[in-house]
Amino acid sequence: MSIVGIISKMAAAPTSPVTYALPIGNAQIPLNLYLGKVLRLRFTYNIYCIACQQKIKKSYQNGYCFPCTQKLAQCDFCILKPERCHYHLGTCREPAWGDAHCMIPHWVYLANASGLKVGITRKTQVPTRWIDQGATAAMGLFEVPTRLMSGLVEVILAKTFSDKTNWRKMLQGKAESIDLFTVGERIKPQILSQFDSVQLIENPQICQFDYPVIAYPQKVAALSFDKTPLIEGTLLGIKGQYLIFENGVLNIRKFTGYEIEAGF
Template sequence: MLYQGVLTKMETEFSQPIQYYLVFDSDFLNMNQLLGKTLQMKFVGYQCLNCGLNKEIYRQGFCKSCFFDIPQAADWIMRPELSTAHLDKEDRDLEYEKKVQLQPHIVYLANSSNVKVGVTRKSQVPTRWIDQGAHEAIEIVEVPNRYLAGITEVALKEFVADKTNWRTMLKNDIADEDLVAWRERLKTHIPEEAKDYYIESNTETNIDFPVLQYPEKPKSLNIKKEGSYTGKLVGIKGQYLIFEDQRVFNIRSNEGLIVQIEIS
């Protein structure tokens, strides 16, 4: 079977294990069903996820001109503490910024390569944790806007990591942690503006990924540079495809690329 389309973040379904779907304009693939099969991938071209033009992708699936213009790529996306919609202050597009920023957000702890703090919209739980390859996670606070979540994350990352080591995550060389105990220890460091939103009583969410074989020394696949690649799919974790030869392919970081995928 031969498929072609623009890469976008894999859709997920929270089940045991997680179900993954690669969605193209006219087709979709249940990636779990491809475990143990050989995939041949070929780089075809680019299609910016905003303007749709065949322009080289700069970041986050967008061409350079779109990246520096559209609200979906503004600095507050990656640094939520820079959010200003709650002040009725525009960055790039106030209507869009209000829609995204002025809704419930979660500050959480996730264990993917280590315990880390992060921010996501409430509607993106547990999708955000799945995308990060976390095998366990827990909410700390639920706040009414992105700014409060951002300043809480900034305060807490003085005491806990805010980044994931992708190699450690993919090797699955991860210890289980008591995230309830972590949450309790961090409680005193929550900013005053967010203290009332602390979640007193909840439990960890555990996540099981569809992996037959974890790589001992994962090596990233650059499909643009190599042009094509053939390998047997043995696992999916986070937004990574894991192959038998220990190559790994990050779908998320390759959004906007047009690829052909042949399955045998």
């Protein structure tokens, strides 16, 4: 059987293990069913911007045409650097988008994906954000009213803790367990004394995730449709936004907007 369609980031449900589906055209491939089976993904050489749907030769920022990266708020530099959100200066590229995505409650969290890290997310993106990063455990620490505030808190914490996931390490095996609760207790006083609008998340729950993985790869090689239009092999696992094959790993998110023929 095969399906042709434009792919986008995998949908994930926080079951144990996480249940993944690959959106392709109007269909969803229930990926967990194909673990241990051969999956064939062939790039048709068609790419469409995920914002304006124009056919493009090359995508930028995981799925956009170049003009969209220059005019959409969701492609602005402050998306990678929330501490530089400039909505309050009246310079947001799309204030309505900012109202809906940035001027809303955010969480500052601790997670363990490839080791301890701090991060921020829209509150509504919990726990999706954590699964997308391949975290094995995560815990909300503070709630703040805006994206900017979350960025300012993260900048301070990032002096002590990593704010990045090492994706190679994340895909090499299970992260060693970390006591997030104890780390959180150490952090709290410092942040609460510096910011008035930071709220503590009371009785934070530690969310644990396990992923549908039969085997982790010995060597983590990144597969790319741009270099290898046909990616085919036994699906060994799914973690974060990655498919794990015998011969490498495929970051599905990077190829959002690519038209793919999936065969299984």
